[in-house]
Amino acid sequence: MTTPPAIARDVTNDFSLVVATANGTGSQTANLALLRACFHMGIPVCGKNIFPSNIQGLPTWYHIRVSKDGYVARRTSEVLVAFNQATVDADLRELPSGGVAVVDAGLAHGVERDDIHVYAIPVKALMAASEHKGKLRDYLANMTYVGVLAHLLEIPLDAIEAGLDAQFGGKRRLVDTNLAVVRGAHAWAVEELTKTDPFRVAPMDATRDLLIMSGNEAGALGSVFGGVSVAAWYPITPSTSFIDALRDYLPELRQGEDGVPTYTVIQAEDELAAIGMVIGAGFAGARALTATSGPGISLMAEFAGLGSFAEVPGVIWDVQRVGPSTGLPTRTSQGDLAFAYGLGHGDGKHVVLLPSSIEECFEFGWRSFDLAEQLQTPVFVLTDLDLGMNNWMGRSFTYPDQPMQRGKVLDADEVRERGFARYRDVDGDGVTYRTLPGNDAPGAAYFARGTGHNAQAVYSERSDDWVENTERLARKFDTARRLVPPALDERVEGASVGLIAFGTTRYAIEEARDALAADGLHCSSMRVRALPIGEEVRAFIEAHERVVVIEMNRDAQLAAILRAELPDLAPRIESVAYLDGMPFTAGFMRERIEPFLTPRSLEVA
Amino acid sequence: MDRPRTIASNAAGLSKADYGGSPSTLCRGCGHNSIASQIIQVAFELSLRPHEVLKLSGIGCSSKSPAYFLGMSHGFNALHGRMPAVATGALAANRRMRAIGVSGDGDTGSIGLGQFKHLLRRNTRMVYVIENNGVYGLTKGQFSATADEGLDLKYAGHNDLPPIDLCQEAIAAGCGFVARSFAGDAKQVREILKAAFSHRGTAVIDIISPCVAFNNEDDSPKSYAYGRHHEKPLHELGYIPFADEIVITESDPGELTTVDLHDGSRLKLRRVEEDHDPTNRIAAMTRLMEAERKQEFITGLLYYNQSRPSHAEAARLPETPLALLPEEALRPPPEALERTLQRYR
Numbered sequence: 001m002t003t004p005p006a007i008a009r010d011v012t013n014d015f016s017l018v019v020a021t022a023n024g025t026g027s028q029t030a031n032l033a034l035l036r037a038c039f040h041m042g043i044p045v046c047g048k049n050i051f052p053s054n055i056q057g058l059p060t061w062y063h064i065r066v067s068k069d070g071y072v073a074r075r076t077s078e079v080l081v082a083f084n085q086a087t088v089d090a091d092l093r094e095l096p097s098g099g100v101a102v103v104d105a106g107l108a109h110g111v112e113r114d115d116i117h118v119y120a121i122p123v124k125a126l127m128a129a130s131e132h133k134g135k136l137r138d139y140l141a142n143m144t145y146v147g148v149l150a151h152l153l154e155i156p157l158d159a160i161e162a163g164l165d166a167q168f169g170g171k172r173r174l175v176d177t178n179l180a181v182v183r184g185a186h187a188w189a190v191e192e193l194t195k196t197d198p199f200r201v202a203p204m205d206a207t208r209d210l211l212i213m214s215g216n217e218a219g220a221l222g223s224v225f226g227g228v229s230v231a232a233w234y235p236i237t238p239s240t241s242f243i244d245a246l247r248d249y250l251p252e253l254r255q256g257e258d259g260v261p262t263y264t265v266i267q268a269e270d271e272l273a274a275i276g277m278v279i280g281a282g283f284a285g286a287r288a289l290t291a292t293s294g295p296g297i298s299l300m301a302e303f304a305g306l307g308s309f310a311e312v313p314g315v316i317w318d319v320q321r322v323g324p325s326t327g328l329p330t331r332t333s334q335g336d337l338a339f340a341y342g343l344g345h346g347d348g349k350h351v352v353l354l355p356s357s358i359e360e361c362f363e364f365g366w367r368s369f370d371l372a373e374q375l376q377t378p379v380f381v382l383t384d385l386d387l388g389m390n391n392w393m394g395r396s397f398t399y400p401d402q403p404m405q406r407g408k409v410l411d412a413d414e415v416r417e418r419g420f421a422r423y424r425d426v427d428g429d430g431v432t433y434r435t436l437p438g439n440d441a442p443g444a445a446y447f448a449r450g451t452g453h454n455a456q457a458v459y460s461e462r463s464d465d466w467v468e469n470t471e472r473l474a475r476k477f478d479t480a481r482r483l484v485p486p487a488l489d490e491r492v493e494g495a496s497v498g499l500i501a502f503g504t505t506r507y508a509i510e511e512a513r514d515a516l517a518a519d520g521l522h523c524s525s526m527r528v529r530a531l532p533i534g535e536e537v538r539a540f541i542e543a544h545e546r547v548v549v550i551e552m553n554r555d556a557q558l559a560a561i562l563r564a565e566l567p568d569l570a571p572r573i574e575s576v577a578y579l580d581g582m583p584f585t586a587g588f589m590r591e592r593i594e595p596f597l598t599p600r601s602l603e604v605a
Numbered sequence: 606m607d608r609p610r611t612i613a614s615n616a617a618g619l620s621k622a623d624y625g626g627s628p629s630t631l632c633r634g635c636g637h638n639s640i641a642s643q644i645i646q647v648a649f650e651l652s653l654r655p656h657e658v659l660k661l662s663g664i665g666c667s668s669k670s671p672a673y674f675l676g677m678s679h680g681f682n683a684l685h686g687r688m689p690a691v692a693t694g695a696l697a698a699n700r701r702m703r704a705i706g707v708s709g710d711g712d713t714g715s716i717g718l719g720q721f722k723h724l725l726r727r728n729t730r731m732v733y734v735i736e737n738n739g740v741y742g743l744t745k746g747q748f749s750a751t752a753d754e755g756l757d758l759k760y761a762g763h764n765d766l767p768p769i770d771l772c773q774e775a776i777a778a779g780c781g782f783v784a785r786s787f788a789g790d791a792k793q794v795r796e797i798l799k800a801a802f803s804h805r806g807t808a809v810i811d812i813i814s815p816c817v818a819f820n821n822e823d824d825s826p827k828s829y830a831y832g833r834h835h836e837k838p839l840h841e842l843g844y845i846p847f848a849d850e851i852v853i854t855e856s857d858p859g860e861l862t863t864v865d866l867h868d869g870s871r872l873k874l875r876r877v878e879e880d881h882d883p884t885n886r887i888a889a890m891t892r893l894m895e896a897e898r899k900q901e902f903i904t905g906l907l908y909y910n911q912s913r914p915s916h917a918e919a920a921r922l923p924e925t926p927l928a929l930l931p932e933e934a935l936r937p938p939p940e941a942l943e944r945t946l947q948r949y950r
Contacts, residue, residue, distance in 0.1 A: 169948075211949040225942060227935030229927040230697050232690075249945065253937045260923045262934050264697050268690065269723040276683070276690025276720075277697065283681055284659075285928030286698030287935070302684055310681075366936075396946060399939045404932050436928060437679035437695070437702055440656040447660070447672055449682040458627070459672065 011078075011198045013043050013068035018077035019145065020084045020091045024056030026139030027083070029167055029178070030146050031062040035391060036163035037155050038066050039212050042204040046072035047391040048583065053237070053329040059087045066201055072392065073508035074583040079153075079199055081145045082107065083123075092116075100197045102148055117197040119189075121148050126185050132177070140181045147185025151193065154200045157186060211358065211394050215387035216291075218358035218394070219317060220245035222365015223289055224253050227404055228315075230288035232266040232277035234296060237329050238385040239319040242291040271296035275303040278314040279378075282307070283448055285409070285436035287369045289315040293385075294323040294336050297343065304378055305344025306450040308473070311423070311432070313372035313407070316340075317381045319388035322581050331581030332386040334503055338557035340380045341531050347470060351480050352380045352531040354502040358394035360529070361387065366400050367485070373407035375480050376434060384552070386583045387504045408433045415441035422446040422457040423469060430476030477532060484530035487537050491524045497596050498524040498544035500537075502558060504583060505550055511586035512593055521597040523548075528558065533565060541569045548596050550576045552584065616652035624648045624655065626676040631666055636788030636814030637736045641673045643791055644705065644734075647798040648675060659695060659702040663688040663717060667709030667736035667814075675705075686717025689724035693916065696729050699926035700917040703802065704731035711741050714750035714769045721771075725778035728806030730915040732798065735771055735809070736788070738816040746816075753900065772907055773893050775809040776886060781910040782808035783889065785903060788815065793904060800906065806915045813902055883909040 017034070021027040028049070035047040046065050052058035063077060080095050082088045082103040092101055092111040103109070105120040126144050130137055150160050160182055161175065168174040220242050223231075233243045247265055256262040268274040274290045281288035292300070297318050307314055320336045322328035341352050351371060353364045364381050372379040410420055410433050420443055423432050435444040446457040453469065454460040491498075501509055506527055513525060526540045526547075541547050541562070549559035556577035563570040576592045578584075614620050624645045629638050648658065660680035662668035668688070671680050683691040688706050696704055713721045713735050724733070739752040746760040750769045757763050775783045782804040784797045794812060801808035882888055889908035896903040923930070 166948075211946055213949040217949075221942075221945060225936055227932065229930065229935065230694060232694060253941050253945065254935075256923050256930075256934055261921060262923060262927065262930055264920045264922060264927065266693065266697065266727075266920075269719055272687065273690040273693075273720055273723065276687045277694030279683075280681070280691035280694025280696075281698040281928075282694070283691070284695040284698035284702070284926075286694075286926075288694060288698070303687070306684055397942060399942055400936065404936065435679075437659050437699055438656060438926070438929070439679075440654070442677070445656065445677050445679045447680040447682060450684065451682065 009198060010200060012200050012202050013066050013204060015079060015199050016063060016065040016075050016077040017079040017081070017149075018091075019062045019064075019081040020087050021060055021062075021142070022056075022084050022086065023052050023054050023058050023060045025142065027060070027062065027142045029139070030142035031064065032391070033160060033163035033167050033178070034146055034149065034155070035064050036166045036212065037150075037159040038064070038201060039207050039210075039393070040159045040162040040166075041155070041201060042207050043201055044068065044070040044072070044204075044206050044393060045212070046393065048074055048386065049390060050582070051330050059084055068204060068206070070206065071507070071511045071586065073511050073586050075585050075587065081149070082109075083142070083145065100152070100199055102145055102152070119148065119152065119193055121145060121185065122188075126188060127181070129184070130181065140178065143178050143181035144185040147182040147187075148189045148193070150182065150186050151189035152195055152197070152199075154202070157183065207393065209396055211396060212391050213358050213394065214241065214245075214389055214391055215355070215358055215361045215383050216242040216319065216389060217245040218361035218397070219291075219355070219365045219381065219383065219388070221249055221397070222362035223315070223369075224249045224365075225362075225400055226366030226369040227287045228289050228369070229263050229286040230266070230277065230281035231263070231290065232268050232274040232281075232288065233290050234268050234271045234274050234292065236271070236293050236296050238321055238389045239291040239293050239296070239317060241389060242317055242319060271299040272303065275300040275307075275314070275316065278316070279303055279307050279310075279312050282312045282314040282372070283310070283437075287313075287315075287373070289317065289368075291317040291319065293319050293321045294333075295326065297336055297340060301343050301345075304350065305346065305348065307378040308344065308348050308350060309450055310448045311376040311434070312378070312448065313369075313376055314378045315368045315372055315381065316378055317383065320382060320384040322579065328581045330385065332384045332504075332552070332583055333579055333581070334382075334384060334505070334552035335554075335557070335579060336382060337502075337531075337551070337553070338555070338561065340382055341561065343380075348473065349477060349532065350378060350380055351375060351484060352382055353485065354382055354529050354531070355387070356503050356506045356527065356529075357387070358392050359397060362397040364485070370402075370405035371480075371483060374405050374483060375431060375476060376407060377476070377480075382503070384504055407431070410435050410439070410444070412439050412441035412444060415439060415444045420444060421455045423453065423472070424455040425472050425475070428475075429479045430472050430474070431479055432472075481532045481534050484532070484534070486530075486534050487526050487528045487540070489524075489526050489536060489540055491540075491543070492522045495522045495524045496545040498526060498540055498547045499550055499593065500526045500528060500540070500547050500558070500562070501550040502528040503552075505552055505589075508584035508586045508589040509550060509593075512589035515586065515590055516594060516597065521594065523593070523597055531561065533562070537562070538566055538569065541566060541572055544572065546572050546574055546596060548574045548576055548593065550589070550592075553577055553579050615649055617654050619649070619652075619655070621645065621649040623677060624675055626671070626673040629670070629673045631669065631673075635666070635816070636738065636812070637667055637670050638673070639788045639791060640707075640734065640736055640794060640812055640814060641670050643794045643798060644674045647795050647802070650795075651799060651802055653703060653802070657701065657703055659699075659704040661688050661692045661695070661704060661706040661731070663708050663712035665709040665712050665741070666816075667707050668712060670707050670736070671705075686712050686715070687720060688712070689717065689720035689729070692731055693724060693727060693729050696731065696917065697920065697922065698928040700730075700922050701926055705734065706731055707734045707736060710735060710737040710739060710749040710751040710771070714771055718750070718769070718774070722774060722778040725775055725780040725807050725809070727916040728779070728781065728913050728919070730804070730806055730917060731808070732801040732804075733807055733809045734798075735811045736814040737771065737811050738814050739768075740816050768897075770893060770897055771811045772809070773890060773897075775811075776889055776893070776908050779913065780809050780908070781806050781913055782906070783908040784809070784906045785811045785813070787813045787902060787904055790904065797906060805911050805918075806913060881907075883907060886910070
């Protein structure tokens, strides 16, 4: 046993906790109960599961950050729960000085540190009294650290109970079984442990109107309210839980008359088929989506090109993981941006939405269908593993503020009145009119195709037809610029440096920016929420001497896109691009941003 | 005989010309053109309403042909080997559509074999025509996966690999309507097509359709000359729409087998040379394998089983097509959102 250092001043609601276990040991329930207990206490929290690509046995770490200031980025954990023999030495060594280690007393380790607080839990002895056997007993053993942490961190047991209740959907027997172990361990800790560390939580009132949910759940729910009718998919981490959530919500929310579903979910034979089904359904007039990740996007390339050239709506969620190739299947990334944007051979780009929060996952969930149908094209929604699979706080979702935008679809009467040519640009916005199969007006039918075609959708190899068509498609893409969610501009008066980012890097950036501002270093920031970019991005860059494009990939993909699309501004565009599979920390962000904030940019009004 | 009466207009009030398409750009004499003609004839005879028909295809010579028939029907010329996925999505979105897909042996037997088999597993309701010529015509004559073992062609040389028999593949995948025909046998193609349109799920018709440009040497098993001499009709088929009084005059009525089709219409089969039971899956496989061994074409309805529900039935799709549901059916009310979010507070 090490000698605990002297008690520092209290650290309340401002630390990070990491639980180190092995995959498949059932610790997720315990971790989520802790997360929800803090949320229930009104304390801002965020949970991040750092897990292996494995079903059972490999190390996994669950991070819970509690932050009175509402910061949710990953940060170094001061409190460790060491329950994995395989990683206990490394876990203990990585703990910062002054940190806390709650260790399963049954683990052998060789780390002697006198600068941390160590509490050993006799897990085996605490479980000896349990009537449960086998696997259930192993699962329940995780509740011992919940009980001990409840004591050490001062989490009331009724908050833990509320957390378990939410976790088990109110199934009383399960709650009680788990709670009994929590109480036992808690009672032991009260009796046997003397708290020497400063970390604690205290009730706040900062989560009253908030939700806690994963991005995949939020996106799926948004899609349900967007009227998704056909979902075709192939299982792949980290998007699978998107479809799981969809299949959870749909039976309750989308039953038609006599209980007949108003949707169908098809598990396809691969991602090629999944996107093919989406394109087929979109052509026939249904709102269709697929959810996948990088390797699936690779397989979808040919269909994405067909979808944009035959002009068929559809929604593709890419919950990004680390590529290339199989890469790091359970680690987060923003590495598919450039690929998704230009997916397919030949000319052309796609509309890409870039949510950063569960609120935006919900909103883009329904809005993506409006955009896809208004623009008659596949729309990509790029989230990442961190947002998709982890639990995030967010404001309660806003119900769609506009009726469904079904785009330019002519019914039979309209075809009879005004005639129809599938690819004729009647309105000058590049978006043409379409008809759906089943339309019985003479002349309503057309033959959709990926081959060259004229305004009547008839096969054509004529150069003038090709040019006319592809120039119209470029015009349509300019229409998209005006329809997609605009970039959000957070201008700081007088700042000469602006940051540009997208997606989940915002959390580390916002925290780093606050810390820099506290030290008198200011910068503006802009968060891009969609491609193609709108005029606001140009305006932002023009207003700053330098902009730093921050992204979680090696190749500076957004920076390259901005430089290509705004060549006159390219010299101002700098880049911070980095990818190691882990979400950025505020510390890392500060370190990388600070060098750009030279004294020039200090001259703030 | 069983030739339908030729009349100016059908029950849909349309003439045969109304079922035509653009002029063919395929080679003169190509078997695919003959098949397109039979599709036109059958659609006319069945009084299909063009706006209720969806045409689908992949890529290749075969896949161009939907442009040459049913010009008043919507169509989708998809990707090479990917017609099944597009068909599945389109028919999930609109289950009312009657779909006919035209594929080729490369499209179905090579690049699209996986999608083909999974389409059959799902049993999406459509007529799936394979225009099978054993070569890649558009790219000037490479062997396809259905090319015969030991075949020598000018461009492609010698084929060392055994052919994939798409009828066997279809039966193995659980398809409930598997037929084979020959493009030169217009009558049989028509009869099988008519029956196929009545099938509950996916109906596969593998039509040997010789390539006049690249696989029509007289000693090639997929040439016209070879086909005419080696084709062995397994049954003669007559199709009788349930509501129609047309009666087939059969030369040997004692040999008739009547198959009840899903929509209540009936298909009558005549055993010509063997006592083949089209409802016996094992017998169908055996017969195909025997034919393969003898390098013969067995034509006719080889396997029929309507017991499996279609994809739309299994998925419990609503009668109103998903694509036509109004916003009220698609977007739950605000209370539903609030209720769902309670779980996350």
